[in-house]
Amino acid sequence: MSSYPPSGPPPTTTLRQRLADLRGPAVPPRPLDARALAALAANPGCGRRALLDGAGVDKTALASALGSPSAFGQSQFAIVRGNAFEARVKGDGGAELLRLVHEHLGAGSEPPGPGAHVPDLTAAGPEGRAARTALALREATAAAAADGTWTLLDHPMLALEVAGSPAYLEPDAVVVHPDGRWTVVEIKSFPMIDGAADAAKVGAAARQAAVYVLALEKTAGKLASAVVGHTVLLVCPKDFSNLPAASPVDVRRERAVTLRQLERLTRVEELAAALPEGLSFDPARPAEELTEAVAAVSAAYAPECLAACELAFHCRERARAADAVTALGRSVRGELGTLTTVEEALAAAAGSGGTEDPTAASLHRAARLRAEALEAAACPC
């Protein structure tokens, strides 16, 4: 697999300008966060999503302007609870958090004592904070080498170049071990009950953490003694309490996938180039115009998008209107082979398909068997 960042030529100002035009002249770009970057892997075949994200379009606003508002939102109860838990985990100068990192990923090192560092990372603006974080990481790595100091970076800011624009990422914490290793810590509010947690949520956390690992690797690459751990620490409430429980999570797989997807984001340029001049996703434009603009970039809708993309309800509506079998699920599409619309599939079931296509032939047999069975049930004679 090739190295990161992509070795291609740096994006030209024309691309930036082009993306700004697509966004709308007065609309500031929506910065990509780790969640959005991790979500790239949720449907990497979707050109629509790649372009809109790459151009920094606010998909929530766009979805509303299209008349199919997204249904994402967070309950304030969950937010309050999440914040309280994180504060508790990080309380007492991070002692508990460092203890957990040492317990699970200590690799035989000395436990962190009261001498552990928790540097102040405040600075002005994301760029300033990223610079401050990079400095703190350098210092912490040097301190680790000098006298085995543990360092906890609370809400550091990491910069990662994505398709030519910087994205700023804020992990919950990064710990620098005495051996110079850097570990990403993810603090989540779903519970770990008897050592197990919701696998879908852990998966999402792992993908998010993989983005942080990649961002850290860029910084670590400049330091001789720094290594970014490919195992992150997930911290969750234990059972039904608000005491922390932790578990190491191996994110090598997620890291490899995300790395490749980030590299492929360069295709945003091709996607943008293929669009007609004057096209715009500015939410201020009328809905019909936006619908047309969005339709100019092909999407790869599947029902799974509903849980991952703000634009999903719009794409679903279009997929249904186009009679696409994908609207019924990826597995349905996989089963139907070349028959991509409901109309085609039903025609094949009715027997109009040629004998060449085995799926059409199977569907025809299925229709015959289904009719026979329903008839038998209706008339128990």
Next chain:
Amino acid sequence: MSTASRQRFDPGAAAAEATAAILRDTLHGSERGVVVDSPPGAGKSTLVVRAARELAAAGRRLMVVAQTNAQVDDLVLRLADKDPELRVGRLHSSDGDAYDPALRELPSVTLSAKPKDLAELPITISTAAKWAYVKDAEPWEHAIVDEAYQMRSDALLAVAGLFDRALFVGDPGQLDPFSVVGAEQWAGLSYDPSASAVSTLLAHNPQLPQHRLPVSWRLPASAAPLVSRAFYPYTQFRSGTGPGDRRLSYGVAGDGSGPDRVLDEAAESGWGLLELPARHTPRTDPEAVRAVALVVRRALDRGAVTVDEQSEAPTALTADRIAVGTAHRDQAAAVRAALADLGVDGVTVDTANRLQGREYDLTVVLHPLSGRPDATAFHLETGRLCVLASRHRHACVVVARAGIAELLDDHPSTEPVQLGVTVKFPDGWEANHCVLAHLAEHRIPWKP
């Protein structure tokens, strides 16, 4: 790897050293178990037969656990072949046709459905499923558990009380065992019943000696590096033969068609990718199925001959030395029908599951992802591709629709992650990319 190290590497010596260490730990070690990882074609059966004979010679009452009746019968035949004097019990189920009738001809083999009839014999062999019904027997001093990575943890639980010590042998790269019902609630437990027997064994006994057979005698020099890199990145192995030790050639020159050119490429390099135009197709893609059948037909028509390290004289490549591998049963059925249409008989056509542990000179593989609109966990499973790409002694031809690389790149990765479960790495996505990148160098576009 540098030329110098290649020259220094003596496969026979490396394999002999590994075998000696395994036997030492098995016969004289202090631990109750020994685990041996065996990559494709590394001489696992030879090791099992040798260990069985040495254990028997040392007077240890031995039971052998294999996973299928075919594997059990194969082991019995091999043992009888090596040592016609050694008395072996073949414990079988009470169903009439539970064993190979050829076993009846062997004087040293006792067949019975009752363990009591076999209790006095030095070696008793059966399937894990049959062993699980053996109760209240005098424990065996030693066991050999074959294909241990394909055995489920719960199956080992059912038989482990029957023996004191055991040698576990298997290939970690092949298909994992699975369950038709959900077992997520036990994910992360050391004894997850749906996990492999070896993972449970090692979770509870991490101190057990683990060995690995370092040389594949089956895979040619053209295949071992790729299979090793793609599927065994942390436990690399090498080919027992060098470049040029194995040769595949044809009596008749190619006619310039896709099948002929891909056969030439495979003869030259060990690999060939016959690429059909990109298209979403039904699972039993008629064009791809026909292309597979044509490749087989042409290999036979062109009078393919092989030369290998065992015999200098060229041997005709016959139908029984060719296998076709698919992901699904209906694909295998379609290929069989297509071969019958072309008048080809005697070629093995099966799914990856059924090809596990088997060996051929030439394999033709219908790529699991060919023509699919998307990949699923089933099609991406590392073990499936590994089995399909590692059955051959000479060459492997893969038939696929174009567009698999894009398909892999477009594959949504939203896998759930279970805490405490060791991640299998590389995963299928990564391994598929690796194999595909290599195949791309041997690509022949389809042409009738």
Next chain:
Amino acid sequence: MSLLNTLARLEAVRAGRARPLATVRHRHLSERPLVLVPLTTAGEAGAPLGALVGTDPARPRLLVVPQPRDRDLRWAFLADLADEVLPYVEGYADDVERVERTETDPETGAKSKVEAELCLDAPQLIVPSRAGIEYVRLLGRSMRFRRTAEEDPENPYPAPSRVPLLGRWFTHLGERSRVPGASMLLSATELLGRHWATGQSNLEDQHLGALLSWIVPPEGESGAEAALRAELGRDRDGQLLVPPAGPATDPAFDNKLLAPAMSRYDAARSGDDPRAVARAEAAVRELVAEQMRPAWRAVWQSLELLRTLPPGERAEERWTRDRWSYTGHRDRVRAGEPPQPRRDDAVTAAQKLATRETEQVRLDAQEALDDPLVMAGRRLSGEAFAGEVTEIVMGWTESKRPSPRPLVTVATEDRPQLAEGGGKVFRSLEGRPQAAQFVRFEEDRRLIVLRLLDKMGRGREPEPGSVPEKGDRVCWTLFEHDARGGPKLPDPEKTPWTHGGPPGSRAAAPLPDTVTDEDIL
């Protein structure tokens, strides 16, 4: 999903309403099920917000926690829930029949018949969705290790007396529901999804309101339109027209309605006007109740729909296994055994997996035998074939006392995956499987010749009706009609070294969960 089910979905898209996936009901339905619609507090594991529960569709019991952060209020809720659920669950404990069952002596292995009690019926809980089943499990886990004041006088946060017991029953029901075909705890969405195919994806079928809209769309509206409205429709205040069937609430409801109402409740409690507190509490209760009522009605409507299907013959036989499961747990509770452990030991886990695999095989076979539409799917996949008998040729075994082995020729358009070499096939003869051996194909696989093997009596001539006649319609399966259980596993005390050895003292009761001042439960 099988191609046959995919076809049903495609038909549903075109028809604008759901299409049948079954011609009989494949799950037992109790005459008096207990419906439970729970809601939970966002962001907190197992912190209940409210529930509607009961056996009478017209009169649900409403339980609400007006402030989920308040431990006493949560205890009160769970105590009330126990008061509602336990009498129902325990109500089946005393009506028993005496049946004979075979037991194996652990020492000698000898089998003997013993008489045992089997409860005549068992409880059945219905929740709206799969997430509801998960929630029952979570509540079970959260309650069963709690200690009451009687058990542990030192405990600063004792649980109300019946709460741990409810936890044990919820845990049992949750585990049982993982067994394929088991019916003591079911969700409305899974029940409906088993019997009808909608014109939307499986994922969207998880929404009970949308799923029902496809099956019974309102007059003049298509299933697609009605489902869309049920799923996304909001009023002018941004509230969903059909609130989610839980246990999670809609964030817009939490933020705009619930949070302010709870703040008012908190404010009233910090004052000293009991009427203000009562008013504020009533307001929260009404809000939460309003969120649950549509799901309550939808679950009952689902049950009515399911009752329109005739019960599958073998579904009732499977219910007997649920009765055994219920009786077994009743006995463990009565014997004073400790609550189910946090995680299964090696033997228990393997045992459960084996049971579930056996039951899956049984369920697949039984559903096909009960329902021609399910059988059609097996025929399509080559696992069964149906056709007309065209010829019978009598034959006998070559023994001293010859038994009948007639050859039966069946003409079929199906394409069974029979391999030359003689696999076995089965048909149902008065509810019992009759076996035959595949002999050969004839006429380009259109004719299948079989040799009947059993169920023809002891005599030379087959018993009347045991051999099909020319012109009969017959259906043969390549799969067996019943499932064999696996071998017996070792006792947990004899767990082998490969699996960590015996799990240790099992008599020791599991420790209660750690408790802190700010805990959720």
